[in-house]
Amino acid sequence: MIIIVDYGLGNIRAFANVYKRLNIPCSIVSESEGLESATKLILPGVGAFDEAMGLLNKSGMRELLDELVLERKVPVLGICIGMHMLAHSSEEGSVPGLGWLEGTVKKFDSTMLTDQTPLPHMGWNNVMIRQSSPLFNALEDSPTFYFLHSYFFTCAHREDVLAEADYGSRFACAVQAGNVYGVQFHPEKSHHNGVQLLKNFGEM
């Protein structure tokens, strides 16, 4: 069962809606009890890092999530702030991240930005796939997705970068290490490409 982790932030129901249309069973869980049946996890998020980590830590689900992901190797897909939370830390805040995927989160370097690339990075942008992955099955070349962020994930290991995008400078917009996946863009708000990616995650 795909479990969408509801810790208080993110388009929980938008994901549920996508999977409902695809006829892929999923359920929204906001308490520890509901997590046991997870065969896949989605960690959504919109907002600020500390707020997100704070809410997740207070939700009562943190301990079981750590076990599911780190020990039982349940595949997890972090989205936007959910992806940032996978890291050890973020420049956006002071609360430690989950540390499920080695890396940190940094703010876009303002010296590389121009009038044409204001912050936040907000809008549709092309994604450059660097490594093939079942996550990208049947996606068109250079697919566009919706981005909404001012911070980005930097991987400790280059081989964890699945895809990149350009905004002033090049940054990783999809990452993976083992069972842990993260995407910077919002597949739940990216029309057909987003639906395909979520379908791929569901069917992996």
Added chain:
Amino acid sequence: MHNQGLVKTVKFKNPKYVGDPINAVKIFNEKEADELMVIDIDATHENQEPDYKMIENLAVECRMPLCYGGGIKTLEQAQRICGLGVEKVAISSIAVENPGIISKIAEHVGSQSVVAVLDVKKRMLGDRYDIWTHNATKNRKQCPIACAKQMEELGAGEIVINSIDCDGVMKGYDIDLAKKIRKAVHVPLTLLGGAGSLNDIRELINTFGVIGAGAGSMFVFKGVYRAVLINYPSCSEKDKLAMLVQ
């Protein structure tokens, strides 16, 4: 939104019913619209709470980024709306009355989710503009350029300039106004009011490169008699608009 239905106005007056909000969202989903902004024009004017049920229904249905505005005055309201699955909250009147609220909201939901909307009207004489609120009934006598700058400093992640004079007229954007604001702020800027055709959007993109092109009437009316027909450019038509900027 007005009386729970979708309306289009001309210069913020004479709201004309154009359809049911949920239905419109479904159609824009099919047409793969880039982004949707839903503004409840009753809420602030009538001093009402946002219609959370309606917002939730819209958010669940919407497969593209959604921004909601109308009646948001407190952090709690903004947080509640973001929690319903809305990407961004738009604040307008309260941003002018109590600008500090922008920082407060941005701190909790993130700057990327805070949009400051300024309804702007040109003065009768001369080249200056004023900010108006409450459906263009209250002249705040504040300069939109200075205000936009202040809002950016306080943490607004996007500024939307809504031209009251061009609203519903469909004869092109107020490019001069846009130039003045663009010079002053560095966050993403979106212009709203006046788009009548893809050429108007092309002109905007050619002038500014990266800019948000907002349109309402253009996407709901068709033809000289303004028959209600939801329409939206295809992916290739949109690509052509962007290609002219090299």
